[in-house]
Amino acid sequence: MRILSAEETAALLPYQALAATIAQVLADHAQGRVSAPERLVMPLPGGATLLLMPAADPTLTITKLVTVHPHARPSVRGEVWVMRTDSGERLALLEGSVVTARRTAAVSLLAAQTLAPNPSGPLLIIGAGTQGKSHLEAFQEGLGTDKVYIYSRSREHAEALASYARQRRMLGQAVGSLEPALDEASLIVCATTSPTPVLLRAPDRAFIAAVGAYRPEMAEVGPEVVRQAALYVDTLEGARAEAGDLLQAGVDWNQVQPLARALHQPKPGGRVLFKSVGHALWDLAAARLAISSLGIQ
Incomplete structure (x- = not known):
């Protein structure tokens, strides 16, 4: 299993390519090839939040584990576990805050390209x-x-x-x-x-x-x-x-x-x-x- 640093994770996720991949995931989801239940959101003491976000397609299954502490720095910490859908073999552990930042911006980019x-x-x-x-x-x-x-x-x-x-x-x-x-x-x-x-x-x-x-x-x-x-x-x-x-x-x-x-x-x-x-x-x-x-x- 590859454990990737923040810098390594960012290098694998250029925004334009990520926006295009998001569009493809949306198309696959519409065709029933992707499943993603509502995320689990659990309040924590002091105004913090724990989030658990799974999704799967025929090849990959992921789970993102995130904590949000608004008054801490950094305020968001997390990991994305990536595994094979058919066997459960762990393939990679991505730095979650980088994934969150880049995929959120890529979704906004796709929306701007489509709607602005x-x-x-x-x-x-x-x-x-x-x-x-x-x-x-x-x-x-x-x-x-x-x-x-x-x-x-x-x-x-x-x-x-x-x-x-x-x-x-x-x-x-x-x-x-x-x-x-x-x-x-x-x-x-x-x-x-x-x-x-x-x-x-x-x-x-x-x-x-x-x-x-x-x-x-x-x-x-x-x-x-x-x-x-x-x-x-x-x-x-x-x-x-x-x-x-x-x-x-x-x-x-x-x-x-x-x-x-x-x-x-x-x-x-x-x-x-x-x-x-x-x-x-x-x-x-x-x-x-x-x-x-x-x-x-």
């Missing part, structure tokens, strides 16, 4: 943590994004991520207020753990990826922004249980579409909100890509 009215415009990232960084990388790699604004409650963290963007030859700028950036950005990523909305307005033709809130009582996007957008989610079952942004806005779930359906429809016009709460399907996609890259038969 103006995918070539400037990017605004709200939140300068791990997910903010991974989305910056993914959108640069997959969309060619070359200009990014960074907003964070920590100016130091915003400046650090903007500096990282400049190291990647992007125009990166930390901003102390959302307003000037909102007038220009056509791509917005909300990647905070804020329990209350931080995005209270958005341009009419913006694509918004909201990935930070993961409990019903959490919301990053204000209800008016939600109600005035075409609504898409990574999976309906997960969003109905955990997408506080949508639940608190009181959305009509008949108007919310899963990403799998959107892949086969014309691109919508106007503002688009894509809400992601995570799913084991995306971890299975990461495992497929990693095992293929390792050359394990």
Whole structure:
């Protein structure tokens, strides 16, 4: 069995290839070739959470074990076990926080490629943590994004991520207020753990990826922004249980579409909100890509 470090795991999961693999997993799931039950979510003392996320196809079976401690650093720790479906032989142990960061950003990338009215415009990232960084990388790699604004409650963290963007030859700028950036950005990523909305307005033709809130009582996007957008989610079952942004806005779930359906429809016009709460399907996609890259038969 291969035990892979964070660096080794990241090298096996380039964003564009991972987005394409996620699209293939969605197609296989629609055909009944992939199974993934709802994840087990268990609250822990002190506001922490334990998550167990299994999935399987005819070749690979995976289980991701994750703990989320919002006040710790790092706040997310986890592992992804990869094994053969037919025998249970353990093939690899992937670094879970890297898988989570990269597959979440790859899902947002796939959604932006599919749904964004103006995918070539400037990017605004709200939140300068791990997910903010991974989305910056993914959108640069997959969309060619070359200009990014960074907003964070920590100016130091915003400046650090903007500096990282400049190291990647992007125009990166930390901003102390959302307003000037909102007038220009056509791509917005909300990647905070804020329990209350931080995005209270958005341009009419913006694509918004909201990935930070993961409990019903959490919301990053204000209800008016939600109600005035075409609504898409990574999976309906997960969003109905955990997408506080949508639940608190009181959305009509008949108007919310899963990403799998959107892949086969014309691109919508106007503002688009894509809400992601995570799913084991995306971890299975990461495992497929990693095992293929390792050359394990």
